[in-house]
Each structure stands twice: as C-alpha cells, then as structure tokens.
Amino acid sequence: MDLNFTPEEEEFRLKVRAWLAENLPASGLRGAAPGDQMRDKTALDRAKEWQRKLHQAGYIALSWPKEYGGQAMDPVRQAIVNEEMVRARAPGSIGGGVIMLGPTLISWGTEEQKARHLAKILSAEEIWCQGYSEPGSGSDLAALKTRAEIVGDEFVVNGQKVWTSGAHYADWMFCLVRTDPQAPKHRGISYILIDMKSPGITVRPLVQMTGDRGFNEVFFDNVRVPRANLVGKLNEGWMVANATLFHERNALGATTTTQALLNRLKQLAASVMRDGKPLTKDPVFRQRLADLEIRVEAMKYHLMRQLTDTIRGRNPGIAAMVNKLVGTELNHDLSTAAMEALGDYALLARGADQALDRGYWPGEWMFSLGLVIGGGTSHIQKNIIAERGLKMPKAAR
Amino acid sequence: MDFGLSDEQLQLKESARVFLSKECDTKKLRQFIGDAEGFPHDLYGEIDKLGWPGLIVPERFGGAGLGMLDMSVVLEECGYAGLPGPYLFSSAIAAAALVAGGSNDLNARWLTPLAAGRAIGTIAIVERNDSLNPVDLATVARREASCWVLNGAKMFVPYANVADFVIVAARADGEAALFAVDRKALGVNVSPPFKHLDATRRVCAMDLDAVVLDDSCKLSGDASLYERILATASIAIAADSLGGLERAFEMAVEYSKVREQFGKPIGAFQALQHAAAEIVADLEPARALVWYAAYALDALPAEASRAASMAKARMCETFMRGADRAVLMHGGIGFTWDHDIHFWFKRARFNEAYFGSPGYHRERVARLSGY
Numbered sequence: 001m002d003l004n005f006t007p008e009e010e011e012f013r014l015k016v017r018a019w020l021a022e023n024l025p026a027s028g029l030r031g032a033a034p035g036d037q038m039r040d041k042t043a044l045d046r047a048k049e050w051q052r053k054l055h056q057a058g059y060i061a062l063s064w065p066k067e068y069g070g071q072a073m074d075p076v077r078q079a080i081v082n083e084e085m086v087r088a089r090a091p092g093s094i095g096g097g098v099i100m101l102g103p104t105l106i107s108w109g110t111e112e113q114k115a116r117h118l119a120k121i122l123s124a125e126e127i128w129c130q131g132y133s134e135p136g137s138g139s140d141l142a143a144l145k146t147r148a149e150i151v152g153d154e155f156v157v158n159g160q161k162v163w164t165s166g167a168h169y170a171d172w173m174f175c176l177v178r179t180d181p182q183a184p185k186h187r188g189i190s191y192i193l194i195d196m197k198s199p200g201i202t203v204r205p206l207v208q209m210t211g212d213r214g215f216n217e218v219f220f221d222n223v224r225v226p227r228a229n230l231v232g233k234l235n236e237g238w239m240v241a242n243a244t245l246f247h248e249r250n251a252l253g254a255t256t257t258t259q260a261l262l263n264r265l266k267q268l269a270a271s272v273m274r275d276g277k278p279l280t281k282d283p284v285f286r287q288r289l290a291d292l293e294i295r296v297e298a299m300k301y302h303l304m305r306q307l308t309d310t311i312r313g314r315n316p317g318i319a320a321m322v323n324k325l326v327g328t329e330l331n332h333d334l335s336t337a338a339m340e341a342l343g344d345y346a347l348l349a350r351g352a353d354q355a356l357d358r359g360y361w362p363g364e365w366m367f368s369l370g371l372v373i374g375g376g377t378s379h380i381q382k383n384i385i386a387e388r389g390l391k392m393p394k395a396a397r
Numbered sequence: 398m399d400f401g402l403s404d405e406q407l408q409l410k411e412s413a414r415v416f417l418s419k420e421c422d423t424k425k426l427r428q429f430i431g432d433a434e435g436f437p438h439d440l441y442g443e444i445d446k447l448g449w450p451g452l453i454v455p456e457r458f459g460g461a462g463l464g465m466l467d468m469s470v471v472l473e474e475c476g477y478a479g480l481p482g483p484y485l486f487s488s489a490i491a492a493a494a495l496v497a498g499g500s501n502d503l504n505a506r507w508l509t510p511l512a513a514g515r516a517i518g519t520i521a522i523v524e525r526n527d528s529l530n531p532v533d534l535a536t537v538a539r540r541e542a543s544c545w546v547l548n549g550a551k552m553f554v555p556y557a558n559v560a561d562f563v564i565v566a567a568r569a570d571g572e573a574a575l576f577a578v579d580r581k582a583l584g585v586n587v588s589p590p591f592k593h594l595d596a597t598r599r600v601c602a603m604d605l606d607a608v609v610l611d612d613s614c615k616l617s618g619d620a621s622l623y624e625r626i627l628a629t630a631s632i633a634i635a636a637d638s639l640g641g642l643e644r645a646f647e648m649a650v651e652y653s654k655v656r657e658q659f660g661k662p663i664g665a666f667q668a669l670q671h672a673a674a675e676i677v678a679d680l681e682p683a684r685a686l687v688w689y690a691a692y693a694l695d696a697l698p699a700e701a702s703r704a705a706s707m708a709k710a711r712m713c714e715t716f717m718r719g720a721d722r723a724v725l726m727h728g729g730i731g732f733t734w735d736h737d738i739h740f741w742f743k744r745a746r747f748n749e750a751y752f753g754s755p756g757y758h759r760e761r762v763a764r765l766s767g768y
Contacts, residue, residue, distance in 0.1 A: 294686070301400060396665060
C-alpha cells in the first residue's frame with residue numbers, strides 16, 4: 001500500500017496545473033456548470049474551443065490507444081488530470097463522445113468507423129448525443145421500440161427517443177433500435193450511428209425542473225441510415241450498449257466533484273448562524289457534516305482501490321457495481337444538507353436577489369437528483385448489485 | 398500510487414480464512430463459548446504456531462514485525478469466524494501499546510513472551526462512567542519514592558480474567574498516561590467475567606488498590622500515546638467488524654437463495670434484494686476506509702487519529718445495521734439461539750459500543766477536520 005504518486009506523476013500534475021492556470025481564464029469558462037454550454041451557440045462554440053485546446057495539450061482521453069488519438073497512458077494520469085480540472089473548476093469534454101462512444105467504438109467499431117469518428121470526437125469537431133431511453137422504456141430499456149427496418153443497404157428508422165441530452169446541438173447520435181421485433185427483447189436490438197442532419201429527424205427540447213433546457217425528445221420519421229453505421233453485429237446491440245452504460249456509470253461516480261461539494265458545504269455551514277453560532281458548531285448538524293465527510297473520504301479510497309485494481313489487472317468485482325449508486329446519492333445528500341442549512345434562503349436560486357452562496361445550491365440540489373435518476377435509477381442499480389453481484393435469484397418481472 | 402492489499406497480504410488473508418474455517422467453525426464456536434474463561438487454549442496453541450501473537454511485534458522482540466494493515470487482514474478473518482478469546486485485545490492493542498511506549502526492560506518482561514504466545518495482554522481504559530475522555534479518568538497514579546502507586550476502578554476490561562498483564566490508563570501528573578500492570582500484582586482485583594450479551598467475548602471489572610509499580614511500568618510518551626492506542630483499538634475493532642459483517646451478510650444472502658416462500662426463493666423479491674444491495678453499498682467503501690486507517694497508523698501518523706475515528710464510526714455502524722438487517726432477512730429462524738446469526742448480531746453490538754460509539758467518533762472527526 002502506497003498512497004504517494006511517483007515523482008514523474010507529481011511533475012505531470014504540476015504541468016497540468018500550470019497549463020490550466022495559464023489557459024483557463026482566457027476561455028471564460030472557469031466555474032461553468034455542467035450544461036452551461038447548452039445555453040446558446042456562443043456558449044457551445046466556446047466550450048468546443050476549450051475542448052480543442054485540451055485535446056491539443058494532450059489532456060483528453062489519455063488512456064486511449066495512440067493510434068486513435070490517445071496516449072496509451074495508465075489510468076492514474078487521467079485521474080490526475082480529472083482532479084486538477086475539478087480543482088481549477090474547468091469544464092471537460094462535451095457530450096457523450098469522449099467518455100461513452102469513443103471507448104465503445106474502440107472495442108466494437110469497424111476500422112472505418114474508428115477512422116471516420118474518433119479524431120473528430122476528440123477535437124470536438126463532432127458532438128455526440130445518446131439515443132437510448134424512450135417514453136415507454138426507461139428503466140426497462142430493453143423494451144425499446146424505435147424500429148429500424150433494413151431496406152437495401154440502409155436502415156429506415158421510425159420512432160422516438162427521450163431524455164436525449166444535447167440533441168439540440170449534437171452532430172451525431174449513437175442509437176439503440178429494434179431490428180428484430182420477433183426476437184426476445186434483449187436479442188432484437190442493434191446499435192447504430194445516426195447523422196443528426198439526416199432528413200426526418202425532429203428535436204423538441206424538454207425543460208428540466210431547474211428551468212434549463214438540456215435534454216430533448218427526438219422523433220424519427222423514415223430516417224435513412226447507412227448499414228455501415230451498424231456497431232457490432234445485427235441484433236447484438238444490447239451487448240454493445242452495456243459497454244457504453246458501464247463507461248457512463250463510472251464517469252458519474254468520480255469523486256473529485258464530490259469533494260468540491262463537501263468543501264463548499266463546509267464553507268456554507270461555517271457562515272450560516274443559528275442561535276448565535278455557526279451551523280458547524282450545532283451539535284446535530286456537526287454530526288451530519290462529519291458523517292458526510294466520512295462518506296466522501298470512504299468513496300475517495302473506494303475509487304482509489306479500483307484504480308489500483310485496473311492497473312494491476314485485478315477484477316474489482318462487486319465493488320465497482322456500487323459506484324453510481326453511492327456517488328450520485330452522496331452528491332444529492334451533500335446538496336440536500338446545504339439546502340437544509342440555507343433555511344428560507346434555499347428557495348433563492350441563481351440570479352435571485354439576496355441569494356446566499358451565489359444561489360448555487362438550488363440548481364445543484366435539483367440537478368443532483370436528476371443524476372440519481374439518470375444512467376439507471378438507484379432502484380435499478382440495487383437490482384443489478386443483487387442479481388449480478390450477489391447472484392440473488394432474478395426478481396419477478 | 399497503489400491502494401490495496403499486496404499479494405502477501407492476500408495470501409495471509411486466504412490462509413487465515415482456511416485455518417479459521419476449519420479450527421473455528423460454528424460447531425466449535427458453540428463449544429468454545431460454553432467455557433467460562435472464554436479462552437480456547439488448544440485453538441490458541443495452533444494460532445501461536447502461525448506466528449499471529451507477535452504479528453505486529455518487532456523482530457527484536459521475537460515478532461513478525463508486520464504492520465497494522467497486515468494485522469487488519471488477520472482481524473478481518475477473526476471477525477468473519479467470530480473468534481472467541483483475547484487475540485485482538487492482546488496482539489493488536491496491548492502489543493501496540495508496548496511497541497509504541499515500552500522500554501526494552503518492560504518489553505522483555507511482557508512483549509517477548511506475548512509474541513511467543515506465552516503471555517496475554519489487554520487494555521483497561523474506561524471506568525464506571527464509561528468515558529474515553531482523558532479528563533474523566535479517575536484512576537490516578539501517584540508518585541511515591543521511586544515508584545508509582547495506582548488507585549482506581551476500571552470497567553469493561555476484555556479478558557482481564559485470563560490476562561497476564563493489563564495496559565491501564567491513569568492520570569499521572571495531571572496527564573493521561575499508560576501503565577503495564579501485572580495482573581497478579583498485589584492490590585489488583587479482577588471480578589469474574591460479566592454475564593455478557595456477546596458470548597464470544599469476556600469482560601471484567603478490575604479494581605486497583607494501592608498497586609505499586611516500578612518506573613519501567615510506565616509507558617513513555619505524552620497524551621499522544623493515549624490517542625495512538627485509542628486509534629489502534631478503533632482500527633482493530635473496525636477490521637473485526639468488516640469480517641463480521643461479511644459473515645452475517647453472507648449468511649443472509651445464502652439463506653435468501655435457499656428459503657422458498659410464495660413459490661420462489663425469497664431472494665427473488667426486490668425488498669430483500671434492495672436490502673442486500675444497500676449493505677454492499679455501505680460495506681465496500683467502508684472496507685477502503687479501514688485499509689486507509691490501518692495504513693495511516695503506520696505511515697501517516699498526523700492523519701492516524703482522524704482516519705481511525707472515520708473507520709470506527711462508519712464500519713461499526715454499518716456492521717450493526719447490516720447484522721440487524723441480516724437477522725431480519727432470515728425471518729423467524731434468525732431469532733433463534735440455534736441459528737448462528739445472533740452471535741454476529743451481538744458481536745456487532747460489542748464492536749459498536751467498545752472504544753467509542755459512532756457518534757463519539759464522528760465528533761472526533763468533526764474536531765480533527767477543523768469544524
């Protein structure tokens with residue numbers, strides 16, 4: 001056991017830190033909330049320029065193979081970059097390309113698909129959205145109905161997707177479609193890549209409870225997609241999709257944001273007065289804060305353990321299955337504690353007169369609940385932990 | 398950066414599991430707890446052969462010279478097996494006190510025999526008011542000629558009935574200090590073991606009536622030694638809790654795959670699946686915290702107290718809640734004496750209570766974190 005980074009790793013960290021200090025201010029994106037880039041075209045272009053810069057500096061997708069634009073570095077380097085970016089309050093890559101689709105294409109894509117798409121994912125030239133959920137199939141994703149019929153050397157797609165983050169500005173979509181309605185539901189699904197400029201696609205924005213637009217409904221009306229855009233085998237898209245879900249869930253569970261939230265909560269609690277003393281001195285709130293502090297620290301070491309397992313080629317087993325569940329619930333508990341600390345001020349959001357802590361917490365609190373739901377709700381996560389992790393008998397369905 | 402058990406530690410864990418599954422299965426466990434002393438001598442004879450007594454004792458005193466993380470691995474397996482007897486209190490806590498603060502003379506007297514399996518030590522901190530706070534210590538060590546004279550009454554001393562020496566916390570010159578007391582010394586009076594909910598452990602009261610100790614009996618080190626031993630005890634109990642929870646939880650999950658009601662195994666029902674998943678969600682991050690605390694005790698002394706309190710609070714609360722749910726998952730049979738799960742349920746209560754409750758340790762974390 002050794003918690004120290006190597007001298008080379010420490011040197012690398014300082015380089016990253018210096019680069020961020022030099023380049024972040026000019027981007028105007030310091031402290032940008034996730035989803036800020038969705039506000040308008042100017043914001044989007046600024047976010048793309050930032051990702052381009054990050055890519056040129058070599059700070060995107062460090063562990064991708066070199067032939068696909070990565071640097072084949074071990075996961076510790078990427079973890080260091082992620083930590084420094086959170087510390088500097090720098091935004092990361094846009095959309096689902098770098099974290100979700102890229103690794104999926106590397107494992108499952110054809111060489112043509114990799115050549116066509118990977119470089120543009122990294123440089124933010126093409127932004128990707130994820131077409132999975134439908135109104136009738138969220139948690140029960142395998143029940144999806146968007147149909148893709150094979151006509152000649154094309155798929156003809158009809159149907160509807162929902163909760164599609166970024167569809168209003170994405171260039172491409174990786175999409176799950178039903179290609180065999182007769183097969184058992186998991187076995188009739190294919191994973192295809194759709195150009196969002198294709199005729200027949202309509203994007204309708206949905207408004208989140210936060211008031212922001214971020215995700216959308218997407219309608220497909222006889223949309224033609226080349227057969228060459230199939231990833232993996234026909235009707236075997238469920239396996240490919242699971243690979244993407246795995247990457248998405250791990251991204252959602254990263255702790256550096258959690259630690260930043262804890263720090264901000266502690267600062268808030270130290271500044272709020274109750275009965276003539278700061279909330280940090282209130283015996284009940286103190287216990288709650290300490291409990292959150294302990295859970296955050298436990299999560300930090302829990303993820304460090306998995307990073308080590310990855311490097312050593314050890315299977316982390318059931319430990320990895322709890323990341324999304326624990327990480328998202330913890331973030332939500334942190335912002336819930338902040339909202340309770342704020343009292344009546346909890347109702348004053350960003351932009352409201354008299355809001356405390358720049359009105360940060362109401363939006364964070366709502367959005368954090370959205371993250372508990374997205375990527376498989378906590379209930380779904382518990383089903384997976386029990387059935388796949390503990391091998392408990394499949395629940396009644 | 399390498400966070401996890403080494404190959405050697407994994408091997409140690411594996412061999413401990415194999416050994417204890419055979420030598421301390423539940424049938425033997427029930428025999429062991431029937432004994433008044435609660436100290437299965439034959440089993441401990443086998444434990445001696447493994448070199449476990451001196452696991453963290455430096456080689457110059459005849460030990461293996463390993464660290465707290467190695468000890469945590471062994472203690473986890475002891476917790477899994479529900480091992481009765483003084484092992485944790487002697488080889489983890491009392492030994493650590495001597496290693497940290499014992500002179501060569503004192504350690505020749507107690508630590509070397511302990512490492513060889515010929516002496517048992519234990520720890521006496523709390524008194525009738527059940528406080529770990531050094532300002533509450535009423536046991537006093539008074540200087541007389543060139544000796545110390547100890548007066549006081551200790552409570553909840555694990556295995557004082559079989560210990561050869563006891564590490565006693567007392568106020569000396571106004572400060573918390575630790576003394577190594579020969580249990581057979583004049584003035585030491587140990588009560589019979591209490592009728593105790595946790596049948597796998599024995600605890601006693603211990604009166605000290607003008608017990609005379611020579612200078613070498615006082616462990617050197619200021620109040621930070623007291624803190625360090627509290628941290629050691631916290632981590633030891635947390636490691637035991639990790640194994641204990643794994644065992645109780647495993648029993649519950651296995652039962653749910655076998656017991657059928659409403660035409661299917663009860664583990665097919667989401668309520669039980671979710672209860673089980675919630676335990677895993679608490680257990681795995683807590684495991685990482687225990688490892689970190691054990692590592693910090695040896696490698697990051699400035700972090701050790703905070704890390705130990707984090708691990709103790711989180712792991713023991715998780716064990717208690719998990720064991721409680723594990724009994725529930727068994728239904729009526731979990732409530733019987735004849736089913737084994739209640740032993741771990743009660744060990745969870747011991748672990749939560751002794752050496753500081755979760756609330757007590759959370760307050761320490763708050764203080765040590767600066768708020």
